[in-house]
Amino acid sequence: MRRFLLVAGTLFCIGACSFVELSAQPRLRPPASYVQPTPPSRAEGQAILERSRDIGLSGPYYFELELSVLPRRGETRRMSARWFGSRTASGALARLELAPGGDRNTVLVVHGGVAPVAWRGETGGAFEVLEAGRLSENLEGTHVSAADLSTPFMQWTDHVYEGLARFRGRPTHVFLLYPSDGDAERYPEIGGARVFIDTAYQAISQAQWLDELGNPTKTITVLDLKKIDERWIVKSFEIRDEKSRDKTRLSITAAALDVSLPAELFVAEGLVEASSFAIADESIVRVR
Numbered sequence: 001m002r003r004f005l006l007v008a009g010t011l012f013c014i015g016a017c018s019f020v021e022l023s024a025q026p027r028l029r030p031p032a033s034y035v036q037p038t039p040p041s042r043a044e045g046q047a048i049l050e051r052s053r054d055i056g057l058s059g060p061y062y063f064e065l066e067l068s069v070l071p072r073r074g075e076t077r078r079m080s081a082r083w084f085g086s087r088t089a090s091g092a093l094a095r096l097e098l099a100p101g102g103d104r105n106t107v108l109v110v111h112g113g114v115a116p117v118a119w120r121g122e123t124g125g126a127f128e129v130l131e132a133g134r135l136s137e138n139l140e141g142t143h144v145s146a147a148d149l150s151t152p153f154m155q156w157t158d159h160v161y162e163g164l165a166r167f168r169g170r171p172t173h174v175f176l177l178y179p180s181d182g183d184a185e186r187y188p189e190i191g192g193a194r195v196f197i198d199t200a201y202q203a204i205s206q207a208q209w210l211d212e213l214g215n216p217t218k219t220i221t222v223l224d225l226k227k228i229d230e231r232w233i234v235k236s237f238e239i240r241d242e243k244s245r246d247k248t249r250l251s252i253t254a255a256a257l258d259v260s261l262p263a264e265l266f267v268a269e270g271l272v273e274a275s276s277f278a279i280a281d282e283s284i285v286r287v288r
Helices: 002-024 042-053 146-150 181-186
Strands: 061-070 077-088 091-099 106-111 117-122 127-129 158-167 170-178 192-198 204-210 216-228 231-241 247-257
Touching: 042 158, 042 170, 091 146, 106 146, 117 146, 158 192, 216 247
Parallel strands: none
Antiparallel strands: 061 077, 061 247, 077 091, 091 106, 106 117, 117 127, 158 170, 170 192, 192 204, 204 216, 216 231, 231 247
């Protein structure tokens, strides 16, 4: 019996020590993949990132969209959507309303910035806060998530500037960004993001979510741009699941810039009531 207890105690200690060692191991970091022989200057990369972080529509805006869910095998499914956007000192705000064909619209509201938060619900129903670990959940049978709308990686300061490459024939800065401690908890399955920034527009042309080994899990690609009121907007982009190769394409069919939007569109207390809000037709430009 004494020998059995000694053996059992030894095994317990080995298991406990192994658990401590495993639990103390740091998260893996996707390795950098430089696109030029000599690694470029980190200071240069930092300056490029700073210029790109606030690129986008500064005033409130409204988009009408068509979402096309494109499975690798099977039939395409389409639905209409509305997108309200604005910006505060803390970061970008977005409200996406999907109309998949039923009586109720599915709604996703996202507050971006260094500490993103999101709510999901239905018009006429209750909303729930998406807790840490759920911000990457896809919405209503699409491949769109709160993380995709908030692009938190643009706030991450731990980065590697991988250099200047050509992407779809255009000179493009390539960055590998690592999540902050807070975002590592919010997105536990994400090891980093690789971001391609067009040198002329200083805007994202593609972004890839990566696992801890550096394998792409989801890719967001800008397909077309459109100039409205002397400003460029994204006309269409697609989000592709790299495992299934299924994707969702979002195409903007109408836009209104610098519109007046009620705060209730983006705050928890007004999410339900704001679902009936409409933009005046004379403010809307049809996108072709």
